[in-house]
Amino acid sequence: EIVMTQSPATLSVSPGERATLSCRASQSLSSNLAWYRQKPGQPPSLLIYGASTRATGIPARFSGSGSGTEFTLTISSLQSEDFEVYYCQQYDNWPLTFGGGTKLEIK
Amino acid sequence: EVQLLESGGGLVRPGGSLRLSCAASGFTFSSYAMSWVRQAPGKGLEWVADISGNDFSTHYADSVNGRFTISRDNSKDTLYLQMNSLRAEDTALYYCAKRTGNYGGNFDYWGQGTLVTVSS
Numbered sequence: 001e002i003v004m005t006q007s008p009a010t011l012s013v014s015p016g017e018r019a020t021l022s023c024r025a026s027q028s029l030s031s032n033l034a035w036y037r038q039k040p041g042q043p044p045s046l047l048i049y050g051a052s053t054r055a056t057g058i059p060a061r062f063s064g065s066g067s068g069t070e071f072t073l074t075i076s077s078l079q080s081e082d083f084e085v086y087y088c089q090q091y092d093n094w095p096l097t098f099g100g101g102t103k104l105e106i107k
Numbered sequence: 108e109v110q111l112l113e114s115g116g117g118l119v120r121p122g123g124s125l126r127l128s129c130a131a132s133g134f135t136f137s138s139y140a141m142s143w144v145r146q147a148p149g150k151g152l153e154w155v156a157d158i159s160g161n162d163f164s165t166h167y168a169d170s171v172n173g174r175f176t177i178s179r180d181n182s183k184d185t186l187y188l189q190m191n192s193l194r195a196e197d198t199a200l201y202y203c204a205k206r207t208g209n210y211g212g213n214f215d216y217w218g219q220g221t222l223v224t225v226s227s
Binding site for chain 1: 151
């Protein structure tokens with residue numbers, strides 16, 4: 001099983017600042033890495049797939065990067081609606097696995 | 108518009124069974140793999156099971172293998188999850204999620220979820 005480790009668990013950032021979220025895989029992946037966001041009481045929604053491709057309707061302030069075992073989600077200028085939980089997920093191998101999540105909170 | 112509507116959740120005793128359904132619309136259901144993903148209260152996401160679009164090949168998480176069965180009826184655009192021998196640790200909100208390919212891909216659409224509570 002590929003273990004996905006996200007860091008930090010909680011990230012405190014001020015609106016307008018940049019946030020960098022990390023996701024590490026226990027073994028090398030191809031580009032089959034996705035990022036999702038989730039607000040309380042709502043299902044997850046897709047942000048990034050293929051490690052770096054924004055999903056339809058996702059603003060340009062969101063960017064994904066990385067390869068191998070190290071992946072990053074960057075939010076260039078945080079808006080109020082961005083303060084939620086973010087998950088990475090690998091779909092390279094069975095079983096499909098998610099990271100434990102990073103909660104982005106207002107500083 | 109893609110819609111996924113789960114149903115069938117509820118309160119069940121340990122050792123009991125439950126069958127979840129997910130009614131899909133807005134896309135060609137048989138062309139896409141589908142998964143069940145669960146989220147225990149206050150916890151993260153855990154993938155449970157997956158089924159391919161038209162040859163019905165299945166995969167399961169170790170935590171549910173042998174107890175849960177995923178299936179689909181492409182004539183009814185519906186996904187199912189038969190859950191047997193339920194345990195307290197199966198308590199979670201169960202989402203159905205569409206994948207972007209017939210055999211794989213990321214999740215691009217999610218339902219609102221149905222809550223399963225296993226308790227005596």
